[in-house]
Amino acid sequence: MHKRNKSLSWAVNQFKNRSLQGLSYKLDRGISKPTRVIFCMTLRCNIKCQQCAIWRLPYEEELTTEQWKKVIYDLRKWLGPYRVQLAGGEIFVRKDIPEIIKFATDNDVLTGLVSNGTMITKKLADDIVKSGLGYIHISVDGIKAETHDHIRGIPGLHKKTTAGIDYLLDAAKGSGMSICVATVIMKPNMHELVDLVNWVEKKGINGIIFNPLGPTIDSDPDWYKKTPLFFDDLKEINRILDQLIELKRKSGKILNPPEQFEEMKKYFEKPQLLMRDKCMVGITNLSITCNGDIHTCFKMPPLGNLKETTVEAVWDSEKARDLRKKIKNCTIHCSPGNFVYRRNLLSEVLRYIKYG
Numbered sequence: 623m624h625k626r627n628k629s630l631s632w633a634v635n636q637f638k639n640r641s642l643q644g645l646s647y648k649l650d651r652g653i654s655k656p657t658r659v660i661f662c663m664t665l666r667c668n669i670k671c672q673q674c675a676i677w678r679l680p681y682e683e684e685l686t687t688e689q690w691k692k693v694i695y696d697l698r699k700w701l702g703p704y705r706v707q708l709a710g711g712e713i714f715v716r717k718d719i720p721e722i723i724k725f726a727t728d729n730d731v732l733t734g735l736v737s738n739g740t741m742i743t744k745k746l747a748d749d750i751v752k753s754g755l756g757y758i759h760i761s762v763d764g765i766k767a768e769t770h771d772h773i774r775g776i777p778g779l780h781k782k783t784t785a786g787i788d789y790l791l792d793a794a795k796g797s798g799m800s801i802c803v804a805t806v807i808m809k810p811n812m813h814e815l816v817d818l819v820n821w822v823e824k825k826g827i828n829g830i831i832f833n834p835l836g837p838t839i840d841s842d843p844d845w846y847k848k849t850p851l852f853f854d855d856l857k858e859i860n861r862i863l864d865q866l867i868e869l870k871r872k873s874g875k876i877l878n879p880p881e882q883f884e885e886m887k888k889y890f891e892k893p894q895l896l897m898r899d900k901c902m903v904g905i906t907n908l909s910i911t912c913n914g915d916i917h918t919c920f921k922m923p924p925l926g927n928l929k930e931t932t933v934e935a936v937w938d939s940e941k942a943r944d945l946r947k948k949i950k951n952c953t954i955h956c957s958p959g960n961f962v963y964r965r966n967l968l969s970e971v972l973r974y975i976k977y978g
């Protein structure tokens with residue numbers, strides 16, 4: 623199927639499901655199907671970022687290449703045209719990622735992925751582009767090498783990450799694959815965010831997406847008091863967020879909508895508060911973890927495991943309805959990051975057209 627037709631059928635499917643999500647939410651039912659699909663394919667990672675807890679988790683058995691292909695195929699049959707984000711850990715510790723993406727592309731499934739970029743060689747960049755990947759987000763936390771390396775815990779990483787980006791930029795020429803930078807906003811890098819946007823522009827990278835620093839999976843309500851990464855000068859971070867809103871208007875390289883930066887301001891001011899708006903992840907998100915567990919939110923118990931059941935069988939099950947009721951009263955601390963933040967459909971489609 624031609625890429626444009628594929629994208630159009632995805633947008634129509636998004637529209638159909640999003641129109642019914644309000645009703646699904648009200649009734650705690652799975653009347654609509656998920657519109658955000660994420661595979662967390664490995665917990666393994668080659669680095670140890672301060673803000674991340676995934677590498678601290680014990681090893682979890684991973685689905686094999688063939689099992690992931692079956693997941694992709696079965697979901698295509700149930701969901702219709704969909705888009706999946708592949709993530710980890712560091713996704714490229716698995717050697718089969720280009721093969722899995724190629725399988726998805728051949729089955730009319732749109733793909734994107736998130737990586738720290740440090741394992742991307744020239745050959746891997748070529749393979750990724752040939753696989754038909756739609757977008758790749760590479761984590762860069764500082765314009766200065768020492769900032770990035772300090773946050774990510776290993777000297778020399780910034781050099782490897784930017785080399786990975788260069789290989790990708792080179793391989794992706796004329797392919798339509800979008801390359802973006804992903805940055806977590808925190809105290810050590812807050813004075814480099816504006817320069818990062820300018821760097822993205824200068825390098826010809828498609829865009830940059832910001833995520834607010836948030837609690838890790840242990841969800842300690844006092845998390846922000848215990849980390850040196852959280853802000854002690856709120857006035858200053860608000861000023862910088864205002865600069866990003868302004869830059870968003872001028873440069874067009876920033877993927878976040880301005881409202882999300884406004885949300886971040888409220889959140890940084892009172893990180894101890896629970897999410898202010900209703901959480902829709904029980905309706906919108908389908909997250910499959912490396913061992914085949916089926917989740918909506920990663921922080922909530924699984925609905926089942928793909929070795930024993932299917933997504934279709936559990937999506938509107940008794941267990942799923944109970945979970946959705948529980949989510950309405952969720953007391954876990956979480957941030958308005960991109961896993962949770964819900965754009966309106968138009969801005970989602972526009973973002974897709976521009977950034978893949």
Ligand code: SF4
Nearest residue numbers: 901919921952954956
């Ligand atoms: S932790 Fe709770 S509020 Fe946050 S995304 Fe999950 S279900 Fe929603």
